[in-house]
Amino acid sequence: MDLDTARTFVAAADAGQFQEAAAELAVTQQAVSKRIAALERELGVRLFTRTARGAELTIDGQAFLPHARELLRVAERAVASVRTGSRPLRVDVLASRSAASGLMRGFHRAHPEIELDVVWLFDIETAVAAIRSGSIDASFRAVAVPGRPLPEDIECARVLDEPLQLLTGPAHALAGARSVNLAQLAGHRIWMPGIVPGTEWAAYYDDLVAEFGLTIEATGPNFGSDALLDTVADTPALATFMGEHTRLVWPAGHDLRRIPVTDPTPVYPHSLIWRRDNPHPALAALRDHLDSAQPARPGSNVWTPSWTPAWTQR
Incomplete structure (x- = not known):
């Protein structure tokens, strides 16, 4: 049923005159008459x-009026549900304990007044597809991996450089160190079962291994962070990056130890990605917040892969 016709019927019923309904709807009286006649033909x-005095509802008109009003209310609610800024901002943070979640x-x-939906998507391809389809508004990712450029309609901004730390159990050879440099880690077994080939974090650690001769093992099933911590705590030969x-x-x-890594400090580059034409006003608020609340960036003696996007100023 045409909503303009239903709206015309309700206006005529409320006004009791086609002429007044026409003035309210900013159409001609003839247009009102045609719409009512078409509705009557449709309903029989x-x-x-x-x-x-004008126009009075028949018994059938009286029966139809509350349903026509409800039809218009439902239509308004449907429009309001997708009106710009009326729905929650939907953002992917990859994992609940991640820096992006923080x-x-x-x-x-x-901004407690802004409604949020936070989701956890696995790989960057899934996140980009969700952004392009409108399923989410933004995602935190490491981007610009060689051979996998972002689509032209996707924008990105680097928002956080997160230093890596070495996590060891109390019996590990480096457990007592105040800090360790990357050269000291050569020959030590670094266990990271969460690394999945083809992901952006796999590309990051592949480059780290290649440049500094580290040994990172991704063997065994990934039972999550709790199981990883249990194993590192009980196995003196294993450490992990965190x-x-x-x-x-x-x-x-x-008694786990989080030990800073230095000379250089490897930092994981987090970027926010979103669709260029996304009009959600809370997206702009999020970007402003990330710009203003940016933690102090690590000093110059840091390492990131060559494909890391440069910092930009808005």
Whole structure:
């Protein structure tokens, strides 16, 4: 059923005159008459009776009126559900304990009035497809991996350089160090079962291994961070890399050590990506927040892959 016709019927019913309904709708009286006649043909009943005072609803018109009003209310709710800024901003943070998740928590504290939907998508291809389809508004990713450029309609901005730390158990050979440099890590077994070939973080660690001669093992099933922490705590020969802003909690008996890595400090480059023509006003607010709340960047003695996007100023 045509919504303009239903709207015309309700206006005529409320006004009691086709002429007043026409003035309210900014159309001619003839247009009102044609719409009412078309609606009556569609329904197979008469909706109005013409009188000296104007137009009165028939019994069928009275029965149809509350349903026509509800039809218009449903249509308005449908439009409102997708009106710019009326729906939650939907952002992918990859993992709940990640640095990106912390950035979004900070945004929520700064802007509690903005509704958010936070999701966890696995790989960058899935995230980009979701952004392009409108399923999400933005995603935090490491981008610009060689051979996999972003589509032209996707924008990106580097938002956080997260230093890596070495995580060891109490019996590891480096457990007592205040810091370790990358050269010291050559020959040590660094276990990271969460590295999946083809992902952007796999590309990052492949470049790190190639440049500094490290040994990173991704063998065995990935049972999650709790199982990883249990194994590192109990195995003196194993250590793992952990982002400085990654939030983890472990039993006190594990006595795990988070040790800064230096000379140079490897940093993981987080970027925000979004579709260039996305009009959601909260997306602009998120970008402004990330610009203004940017943590102090590591010094000049840092390492990132050659494909890392440059920092830009808005």
